[in-house]
Amino acid sequence: MAGKLKITLVKSPIGAVPKHRKTVESMGLRKLHHFVILPDNDATRGQIRQICHLVKVEEVE
DSSP states (O other): OOSEEEEESSSSTTTSSHHHHHHHHTTTOSSSTOOOEEESSSHHHHHHHHHTTTTEEEEEO
């Protein structure tokens, strides 16, 4: 699990569950097609699993 993940917001969280909106905000995602690079660890993977229908994930070296 070493490395980094590029996480891109591809769907709007407007109609999503409030907990999912908070997760998107806490990851630093603001607008559609905005991306962040986060470490590949268990905490990040758990957040991604919760909002997998809103984001696209790619591995970065």
